[in-house]
């Protein structure tokens with residue numbers, strides 16, 4: 376399947392050509408784990424999940440790294456403000472490590488609830504500090520970086536293609552940046568960015584620091600902590616290599632974080648860092664930017680507390696393309712929940728009906744739906760279109776067996792867990808003894824094999840054990856005779 380992707384680098388749709396024919400390397404900027412992630416962050420993570428699932432669906436071996444930033448991300452994405460982890464630690468009277476543990480656990484609970492696949496790698500920045508130090512040293516040795524008493528900076532003027540990703544005008548950037556950060560008078564240029572902060576100046580009280588080979592007259596042993604951008608450059612290099620196929624993140628990362636990652640990685644490694652940059656647009660609430668201060672930084676827990684299924688949120692996310700803004704409202708979520716329930720019900724109907732059908736052939740009609748589903752995915756991950764094809768499949772004149780087979784395949788990308796949901800429902804029958812449950816399963820197998828004599832014997836055995844069989848849209852269920 377010929378896949379096209381929209382590459383932020385160059386701002387156009389391009390044919391997708393991986394570095395190696397069957398393996399794809401993806402790095403996705405993960406959360407800074409100092410607070411509960413709001414549903415806007417979860418949307419970004421879901422977009423990454425859909426890209427990974429799509430590429431696996433097309434047969435690629437995908438290596439996917441999604442990091443945890445647990446040090447060095449300041450309250451401003453540029454070099455100003457307090458470290459977010461320390462802010463979290465002070466807020467809750469915990470250490471930064473405890474804060475990281477707490478919010479990683481919460482984040483992972485949420486990602487499981489919305490059925491995100493586990494990434495191949497989940498690096499924590501604090502576990503890669505020696506590698507970060509090595510990369511900063513490389514940049515110093517090559518003349519791309521310099522130290523002041525307060526920090527080691529990347530020297531932007533040494534990297535002429537600095538604005539390639541963002542398309543910004545460097546002159547304008549320079550004049551705009553003039554007022555942003557005046558905390559270090561020795562910085563050569565206001566747009567130079569920190570690779571390493573010494574435990575000095577505004578960071579004199581920093582809680583997470585490491586010794587380093589870098590020198591400052593203000594600290595012993597180069598004590599300090601890494602900048603946020605070098606973390607991602609280092610973890611990507613260490614886990615995936617010098618050049619990767621796809622780098623993902625929110626559009627807010629284009630002008631600073633990802634621009635800086637490119638500058639660091641390409642200067643240190645002497646090769647292109649990323650082939651395709653994919654950026655997801657934001658989730659807005661009632662058409663406004665999400666904000667904790669407005670009470671609209673909703674968490675998944677708030678959605679669950681209001682009685683929604685977490686997968687209804689996933690279903691809602693499937694309704695917008697990753698490069699489009701999506702507007703969250705409670706009405707829209709309610710509509711998504713209804714849509715999901717209807718989708719599940721129709722899926723189960725096909726599954727149940729399938730057991731009675733003997734048709735084996737996948738018709739050319741069924742292949743047409745599959746082809747259209749594939750084409751939607753291959754067209755820059757057009758998930759809303761793919762979901763629409765899934766709905767058309769349900770409503771089509773195909774046989775139940777074909778529909779069931781197609782929908783199961785489609786759900787490997789959509790991730791609505793359709794088959795498992797059915798199994799979970801069955802487990803509500805847990806009070807029925809396992810021996811009897813097994814008789815039912817055997818009867819299903821006998822019926823599938825068209826051994827109706829055996830099926831009838833098993834029905835009698837179930838009856839004698841004191842239970843009856845009820846056929847429901849979710850398949851046959853057992854009831855206890857009263």
Ligand SMILES: [Zn+2]
Pocket residue numbers: 403404405607632
């Ligand atoms: Zn990052």
